Amino acid sequence: MEEAKKIVGDIINKKIAPIYFLMGEEPYYIDRITDYIAKNVLTEEEQGFNQMTVYGKDTTVDEIVSNAKRFPMMAEYQVVIVKEAQHLSRTIEQLAEYAKNPQPTTVLVFNYKYKKLDKRKKVYKEIAKTGIIFESKKLYENQVADWIRRVLSGKGYKITPKAAALLVEFLGTDLSKISNELEKLYLVLKKNTEITADNIETHIGISKDYNNFELKKAVGERNFEKASRIVAYFAQNPKDNPFVVTISLLNNFFIQLLQYHGLTDHSQRNVASSLGVSPYFVKEYQTAAKNYPMKSISGIIAGLRKLDLMGKGLGAQNLSQADLLKELLNTVF
The missing domain is CATH 3.40.50.300 (P-loop containing nucleotide triphosphate hydrolases)
Known part of the structure; x- marks a missing residue:
């Protein structure tokens, strides 16, 4: 940049x-x-x-x-x-x-x-x-939220960490696609506005409550009821919520959680730096670490990888997304 x-x-x-x-x-x-x-x-x-x-x-x-x-x-x-x-x-x-x-x-x-x-x-x-x-090098996913903040700052806007995370989750690392969506916000929001998840949902159409970001948080909190609601929504809207994206995000989350357990310094700064996440999200890992001991995480990761293969048609024929998502909940809870 x-x-x-x-x-x-x-x-x-x-x-x-x-x-x-x-x-x-x-x-x-x-x-x-x-x-x-x-x-x-x-x-x-x-x-x-x-x-x-x-x-x-x-x-x-x-x-x-x-x-x-x-x-x-x-x-x-x-x-x-x-x-x-x-x-x-x-x-x-x-x-x-x-x-x-x-x-x-x-x-x-x-x-x-x-x-x-x-x-x-x-x-x-x-x-x-x-x-x-x-x-022009492609940004890693954990760098894109900071890029969004810098771009918005140059235009006179701020954005909450959750709103930035939503954009990254749904638009990935394609900066052109993200820039096009930000243009929509410039048209409807005044300068000096702090862009929130509500703004993202209203003007871009990304649900602030039913998304992989909220599913990951619910899993980390071991909130089965909330996770079930999100999974049910995914099952009803499979095109907007591909299973491969969900399983990949949760697999990465548990890998990071395993790394968290291996850290000797659990300060916010060190955790954010070591895991490549925003300091804003460190509390989620602290909470999840209490709910998922290190011994249980390896088994969950193995289960998620097996489920990933099933989602790709290996080892299970014609398994619906709804069934895959049920198995996902059984694997992580």
Whole structure:
């Protein structure tokens, strides 16, 4: 995020590189930087003659280089954007010669998603000397809630830990998808608002009471009645609550609980750091540890893994989600 901000800041300050190679597993920042360059390096009047977008699957490196070597018309720069550039991965090494001595009046942008250049290759080394290489790494799930908080803070909002956890649970680590949902909140909530689970439920449609986050909490508290209500809701809404997601989350929860028991320092800070969770949720692990001794957890994890295989059709034929969820409760209670 900071590196992306620096690239944009440099462009604002007219420190513009001749090549921007934007690559990596997380497409969000690749697209954001590409869009910023497309909208801000040239004026609207200049864009008509001096900006072009091509697609990797429809072009070649030679054609891109040929376009890049042209001079701008009545403008300081021309911008050449290559989207879906990952389709050129087999021939991208051919760009090395151009990268040695790029056209200074051309801004050449490669939108190279889900892949990255080999740092040992000549093309990487040449681009690194004359241009900008930006690698957009996918965030781990335990990093996404902090990312949400930082993004919202930049927009003038706050968010409760539970609301952030709900977003991560239902949207995963896809930053573009999360960003799109946050846009909905900007439209209906005033700045300086603290976004709550109620806001998420009302404006995004994620239930604040019937979700894996609440199921995990109910299991940790050994609250069978609450867990049963949530499981019944999941059984009635299987498409919105895939069994594979539920079993995976609970399996990870018990693995973390096993790690918790192995810690000698149970302070909030150390637990949060060791388990990779928000300090806000440490109390849940403290409560669950009292309800699930270390000896019982290994058996539960083994049972969950067996159930996971059953959910995938191994060892049990045509078992409904409702039946799988009943077995899940029997395994953890």
